[in-house]
Amino acid sequence: MLDLQPPALDPTRGVRLLRSVYRPDFRSRNAEIQNRDSWKFERRQHFEEQNDPSRDALTRGDWNEALRLLEEERDDIRQAVRADAGRGSVFHRVRIVEEPLTPYVQWELHALRIQAECGRRIRVVRAERVSPLESGGPLPEVVVLGGATLYDIAYTDEGVPDGATRYEDPDVVQGWEAFIARLYADGEDVRSYVERSVAHLPPPQLSMGAGD
Template identity: 55%
Template sequence: MLDLRAPALPVERGERLSREAYRRDFREREQAIRGGDSWKLERLQHFEEVGSPSREALRRGDWQEALRLMAGRADALRAEALDDERRGAAFHRLRVVEEPLTPYLQWELHSLRQQAQFGHLVRVVPADVLAPAESDTPLPELVVLDDRTLYRVLYSPNGAPAGAMRWTDPSVVKPWASYIRGAYALGEDVLTYFDRVVAPLPPPPAA
């Protein structure tokens, strides 16, 4: 049975990366993976995406335009999934959800559904399932690449990207890889969750 208590995340043993340094480091390490699994845990219920026209449309309250722009990513998503398959590098994404959904999360779940339709691996887990890990504070936003590198992705108070902390010590990385893997196993496929919870919702307000 999964121990739902979260592992340690010792800040003093990590390295702080700026937003650009994190993006560069992530890209290089992720592209080098051959035959390894990676994991992403998303916990916050609101983000300020940067450089996304679809996200900007949501911010303006133009829901149909947000969905139209999202649909335009099909070729890129297909190419990403094929590249992962070619490298044998499965990337699993676990989205923690609180209901009722925030406008941002409603939008993101449309995006995650689209990703899953092109072969990306996405599951959803209710926040209360992971409550034993959140007695003091919510779980952090985390990415584990190939059980070798752990990032805690950082955000400003309003949800804007602010770089990351990075750990490469196996004694820190491996427990978190195991934790996210176990939490992922408890999740529901995003496609069935979307059909059951998200599809019936009216368009969200601007956010």
């Protein structure tokens, strides 16, 4: 069991941002980061990605096309990694996985492997590692930008993005940063995890009318 727990996120201590506000707020603050790293903690096992051709192909059941379209994103990913490096910033990501994998996570892990091959720092942690901390429900989806801003990202029950709550309390931000960094240190590189546990799997089978 982890000997480190993240601070509770009290919505009354944050600022609720609609999706139309959250995205430009995130981009603006991320662009200002200099010589500080950022961290993402991803817990949900299903999301409804929007405006993503590869995700759309997965939804149609065209697995080969979904993978082909992921490959086409390499140049854009490398460019983003170089931009981060130019600001002295590294974006780390921790992906919690439950097995058997949902169709979404199986697809996303292929996407994350490509990102890692292009220079992203991404590690996988099994759900059993954090489950002792979830007696009150799953941990939230969190991004910590540059040690100064934390976003508790909101989703609908169906997994559609629904804005975020922004926190700037140093104790909350730094507590979550330390928590994610600890998980990252204990995690497995996404490339080796995919090679061992994902690459050999058959195409995911989606339920009719459902994403997972």
